[in-house]
Amino acid sequence: MxxxxxxxxxxxxxxxxxxxxxxxxxxxxxxxxxxxxxxxxxxxxxxxxxxxxxxxxxxxxxxxxxxxxxxxxxxxxxxxxxxxxxxxxxxxxxxxxxxxxxxxxxxxxxxxxxxxxxxxxxxxxxxxxxxxxxxxxxxxxxxxxxxxxxxxxxxxxxxxxxxxxxxxxxxxxxxxxxxxxxxxxxxxxxxxxxxxxxxxxxxxxxxxxxxxxxxxxxxxxxxxxxxxNAFVAGFIGSPAMNLFTVPVVSGGVKIGNSTLPLERAQLTALAASGVDTVTVGLRPEQLAIGESTGEGLSVVVDLVEELGNESYLYAHFGSGDIRGLDGTAASIVARSPHRAPARIGDTITLNKQDGLVYLFHPQTGAKI
The missing domain is CATH 3.40.50.300 (P-loop containing nucleotide triphosphate hydrolases)
Structure with a gap:
């Protein structure tokens, strides 16, 4: 040895x-x-x-x-x-x-x-x-x-x-x-x-x-x-972390028609970095299916993976201006601990659960 x-x-x-x-x-x-x-x-x-x-x-x-x-x-x-x-x-x-x-x-x-x-x-x-x-x-x-x-x-x-x-x-x-x-x-x-x-x-x-x-x-x-960095974030995890580039606004980041609030330390780091857009990362298990009329991220279901004890919903944003790392329209994955209460083509709302929002520099990919 x-x-x-x-x-x-x-x-x-x-x-x-x-x-x-x-x-x-x-x-x-x-x-x-x-x-x-x-x-x-x-x-x-x-x-x-x-x-x-x-x-x-x-x-x-x-x-x-x-x-x-x-x-x-x-x-x-x-x-x-x-x-x-x-x-x-x-x-x-x-x-x-x-x-x-x-x-x-x-x-x-x-x-x-x-x-x-x-x-x-x-x-x-x-x-x-x-x-x-x-x-x-x-x-x-x-x-x-x-x-x-x-x-x-x-x-x-x-x-x-x-x-x-x-x-x-x-x-x-x-x-x-x-x-x-x-x-x-x-x-x-x-x-x-x-x-x-x-x-x-x-x-x-x-x-x-x-x-x-x-x-x-x-x-x-x-x-x-x-x-x-964003590469490691997107590589580790199955399904992979959701990563999309969005504008920075007062109090958080703008995702579609919703504002995702950030912690004070993250807002300070964003201000110090001087960026007006940022790559946001959310794990699938941080997203929960909410009421269709409630606040949150409005998405359209593309695919449902039923695994018996849990399910994964693959979806795209109703707004086409949200981009992924490769510059194309972003998609999103959410994990449900139960059998998914949604079908392909349904419009649903995803709400962020407890857990860290990951932020990465939109050009270098380095963690902010």
Whole structure:
């Protein structure tokens, strides 16, 4: 086990006009489970491959256990990789696949068998040790790939979207197993995913990347409650935070025909920023369906998602001058703790419940 430090680490691909990873700074503690998350092209997989020695570090440094890894070959970093595609030998049994790396290192048969048996017990694979990968389900194959990493007893686990090939139910089950296993083993783990729900439920801390740059690195609840900018606010949460750009007026902000009041500290911050429009963020759970004749936000329902114990209403504003982050007409999502008392095409009123109104600079996206 070991701590990891990215120190202004950068990587650029040949022929590219910008850095794939741009001056990344991360301090990962010994035994932590860290998730790198972001949209496609954000640099998360490149950052992981830099750690594993599969990509060159073109600037800065990466340290493992206090040792600089610049120029150190992948095989000498004491890292175990788990990939999306399993990468199992089809002609070898589960036990042979799990112990193959140890065999190549010259570890004795007795020690190999003991480590494989222990890993198989942890992963509930004992009864499958004599089977070939072709006779296993996708989830079982992924556990074999995990077992192959575990038997090596590395300092660091690197996992590159290991659950992407699994169906939705199996993904939930397997991510729970991986998180529980990591906590039992206590091995420092860096995990890459594009799924923000996966990131929120697995990581001790989560690093959000965009265009190769770190946006925020914090615990999942910190990211959800205190996003540092509009990108993080819109990325974390399912459904995503409602974000729309509206005029600043006396006492609050103007949304359609309604004025949303703000706290004194927010009004002071708005005045100091000097903006006359602002990007407002509201979580779906902060909006409740009110009386159609009452005060609030008047919207037209576009879609109702019934989830049994709750429902989500997707709607658009009756007034077309409210814009989202991309400049198009804004939409809005509201959560109902009950089955939705509305249908597609209904005009309803949404009232803000208790909770913070998020404000972001309309040009830079920085939190106000």
């Amino acid at each position: 070991a701590a990891i430090a990215y120190k202004q680490a950068s990587c650029v691909y040949e022929g590219a006009d910008k850095l794939a990873v741009d001056s990344l700074d991360l301090d990962i503690q010994d035994g932590e489970f860290i998730v790198l998350v972001g949209p496609s092209g954000s640099g998360k997989s490149t950052a992981l491959r830099m750690l594993a020695g599969l990509e060159e570090i073109d600037g800065g440094a990466i340290e493992i256990g206090g040792k600089n890894m610049v120029g150190v070959p992948s095989k000498d970093r004491d890292i175990a990789m788990v990939f999306q595609n399993y990468a199992l030998y089809p002609n070898k049994t589960v036990g042979e696949n799990m112990g193959f790396a140890l065999k190549m290192r010259g570890v004795s048969l007795e020690k190999r068998q003991a480590r494989v048996a222990e890993a198989a017990r942890l992963l509930d694979l004992t009864e499958y040790l004599d089977r070939k990968p072709g006779k296993l389900s996708g989830g079982q194959r992924q556990r074999v790939a995990m077992g192959r990493a575990i038997v090596r007893e590395p300092q660091v686990f690197c996992m590159d979207e290991p659950l992407s090939n699994l169906d939705a139910k199996l993904r939930v089950q397997t991510r729970t197993q991986i998180a529980a296993l990591q906590r039992r083993l206590g091995t420092t783990t860096v995990y890459v995913t594009h799924d923000q729900v996966e990131a929120m439920t697995m990581g001790d801390r989560v690093a959000i990347l965009k265009d190769g740059k770190l946006q925020q690195f914090a615990a999942p609840t910190e990211l959800y409650d205190h996003p540092i």
